[in-house]
Amino acid sequence: MTIIIPTIAVFIISFLLLSVWIYKNEKEEIKKKKGKIFAVMATAFILALAPTAVIGLVLFALFGSTNIVNTIFSLDISTSTLMLLTVSLVIYLYTIDSLLSVLVEHIMGRVNIFNHLILLLIRILAFYTIGLIFDLNQKSNVILAVIVAFIILLFEALNNKKEEGNTNG
Numbered sequence: 001m002t003i004i005i006p007t008i009a010v011f012i013i014s015f016l017l018l019s020v021w022i023y024k025n026e027k028e029e030i031k032k033k034k035g036k037i038f039a040v041m042a043t044a045f046i047l048a049l050a051p052t053a054v055i056g057l058v059l060f061a062l063f064g065s066t067n068i069v070n071t072i073f074s075l076d077i078s079t080s081t082l083m084l085l086t087v088s089l090v091i092y093l094y095t096i097d098s099l100l101s102v103l104v105e106h107i108m109g110r111v112n113i114f115n116h117l118i119l120l121l122i123r124i125l126a127f128y129t130i131g132l133i134f135d136l137n138q139k140s141n142v143i144l145a146v147i148v149a150f151i152i153l154l155f156e157a158l159n160n161k162k163e164e165g166n167t168n169g
Contacts, residue, residue, distance in 0.1 A: 002083040003063055007056040014048035055090070062086045062148070069147045075140040088130050089148065097123065111160060116153055123149040 022040045023030065030036040063086040070077050077085075100122055101115075108115050124145050131141035 002079055003056070003059055006059055006083070006087050007052060010055045011048055011052040014051050015044050018044040018047050058090055058093075059086060062089055065148055065151050066144060069144055073140075073143050075143065077136065077140055077144075081134055081136075085130065085134055085136075085144075088133070089127065092126055092130065093152070096126070116157065119156075120149055120153050123152060 019040060022044055023037075026036065026040060030040065063083060066082050066086055066089075067079075069075070070082060097119075101119055104115050104118050104122075105111060108118070127145035127149055128141055131145055136144070
């Protein structure tokens with residue numbers, strides 16, 4: 001249930017932004033044909049499903065990771081706190097972390113193991129800081145930050161291997 005609320009929020013925001021954008025671009029045609037507003041809403045609805053699905057899957061994966069860490073290590077973090085933490089991690093990963101990864105790649109050169117290690121350390125520090133904001137205790141915060149950062153590192157490493165295989169093959 002907790003993952004549904006952020007997903008619905010993403011859908012509503014996407015739908016509203018797309019509706020305004022489509023309406024603004026098709027304003028003259030809508031004035032000519034009165035029934036065109038339904039087409040604008042239907043188009044915005046369909047287009048809003050794509051970002052909602054992607055962000056929903058990312059939320060699901062991160063929430064599952066944090067929930068598994070919580071269960072395995074008996075961290076006793078509430079589900080609502082885990083969901084807020086997951087949403088914060090997604091926001092961090094799609095904003096600041098994207099900029100930092102481009103910066104690290106620019107400074108260090110092509111993608112190599114050192115880039116991944118530097119990003120791992122930065123993510124551990126960032127996730128720890130996010131955990132401090134949510135007032136997690138020291139043990140829970142360190143365990144959660146390290147393991148979730150390692151899981152993201154594994155996803156990135158697998159994605160890089162897959163891309164290398166596609167370029168070589």
